[in-house]
Amino acid sequence: MALINFGRVMFTKGTQKCVNISSILSRSVTSDCSDEIYVDFLEGDRTGIAVCSLCRPQAKNSISKGLRNQFRGILKMLKSDNDVRVMILRSAVPGVFCAGADLKERAKMLEAEVGPFVTSLRLLGMDLRDLPMPTIAALDGAALGGGLEFAMCCDIRVAADCAKMGLVETKLAIIPGAGGTQHLSRIVGIATAKELIFTGRVLDGIEAHQLRLVNHVTAQNEAGDAAYQKALTIAEEITMNGPIALRLAKLAMNKGSEVDLVNALKIEEACYSQIITTKDRREGLNAFAEKRAPKYIGE
Known part of the structure; x- marks a missing residue:
């Protein structure tokens, strides 16, 4: 979900x-x-x-x-x-x-x-x-x-x-x-x-x-x-950083702070899973390999 x-x-x-x-x-x-x-x-x-x-x-x-x-x-x-x-x-x-x-x-x-x-x-x-x-x-x-x-x-x-x-x-x-x-x-x-x-x-x-x-x-x-x-x-x-990553990092920390560590890690896992298929994640990897600044679009 x-x-x-x-x-x-x-x-x-x-x-x-x-x-x-x-x-x-x-x-x-x-x-x-x-x-x-x-x-x-x-x-x-x-x-x-x-x-x-x-x-x-x-x-x-x-x-x-x-x-x-x-x-x-x-x-x-x-x-x-x-x-x-x-x-x-x-x-x-x-x-x-x-x-x-x-x-x-x-x-x-x-x-x-x-x-x-x-x-x-x-x-x-x-x-x-x-x-x-x-x-x-x-x-x-x-x-x-x-x-x-x-x-x-x-x-x-x-x-x-x-x-x-x-x-x-x-x-x-x-x-x-x-x-x-x-x-x-x-x-x-x-x-x-x-x-x-x-x-x-x-x-x-x-x-x-x-x-x-x-x-x-x-x-x-x-x-x-x-x-x-x-x-x-x-x-x-x-x-300068990935906008989707920023939002999901905040969500993981806010929600994780309200529960025990085991459930907090599950929240982190659920948030991370939403990053994997993004264009921004691929752009970050490509920019690192090409030694240039990334151009994140929030997708």
């Missing part, structure tokens, strides 16, 4: 062309605000990289119903776009990645609305985690609460040394509800996760790197996008 469908779905792209999210939201999902998140599809040497930018400056990219709806639509689009080999999640707002939940909006919710809304954010985080292509979070500013929870759903995290991140919900007499208690425990270990959540401690990029919460820490530059530039470098390195 196939684990993943690689049927090709084509989307028109232009050089760093922004996609208006209102045009790709399903009819059952509507947005009551202007675009607060957008996608750039890069070209040239960076073909295959999609950059998803949070852009809600008036509220420090806090997570509202509108941003949730728009993000859901973008993830749905990216999931079926086989031309995207890497997705970078970043902020277009200087000094902040995402400040967490929109507390002003949350305060106006009825108690009966809060639980379903938080559940929807938890599911959104899983949609982000389950994107088939590798994902990188670029943290050039504060990533607090739900913002850090979204970053932890990405495969790789890069932070500027001055970035601030933490699950601070206990300071508000609540707990992380968009997957934070589980993702943080799996990334840094349960004892460290407990200390960070119990205290609501905020880390800088250097401290986060020491705890392995982020893969890389960078010295912030004058443009304020050092983490994003590092993410681009990593993304370029990734796009």
Whole structure:
């Protein structure tokens, strides 16, 4: 039984062309605000990289119903776009990645609305985690609460040394509800996760790197996008490799991490079996024999 469908779905792209999210939201999902998140599809040497930018400056990219709806639509689009080999999640707002939940909006919710809304954010985080292509979070500013929870759903995290991140919900007499208690425990270990959540401690990029919460820490530059530039470098390195292999490697690791070793190896075997008949595998072998760079097409 196939684990993943690689049927090709084509989307028109232009050089760093922004996609208006209102045009790709399903009819059952509507947005009551202007675009607060957008996608750039890069070209040239960076073909295959999609950059998803949070852009809600008036509220420090806090997570509202509108941003949730728009993000859901973008993830749905990216999931079926086989031309995207890497997705970078970043902020277009200087000094902040995402400040967490929109507390002003949350305060106006009825108690009966809060639980379903938080559940929807938890599911959104899983949609982000389950994107088939590798994902990188670029943290050039504060990533607090739900913002850090979204970053932890990405495969790789890069932070500027001055970035601030933490699950601070206990300071508000609540707990992380968009997957934070589980993702943080799996990334840094349960004892460290407990200390960070119990205290609501905020880390800088250097401290986060020491705890392995982020893969890389960078010295912030004058443009304020050092983490994003590092993410681009990593993304370029990734796009040189076979796109089907990237997706199946991610699938094998994600699913394998959820089961015991015996079953995890069976998942790896099932994923590898899908590689054997691909044109990309043959191209990789030919390129190696001919001592040239491979030209992978995702087939």
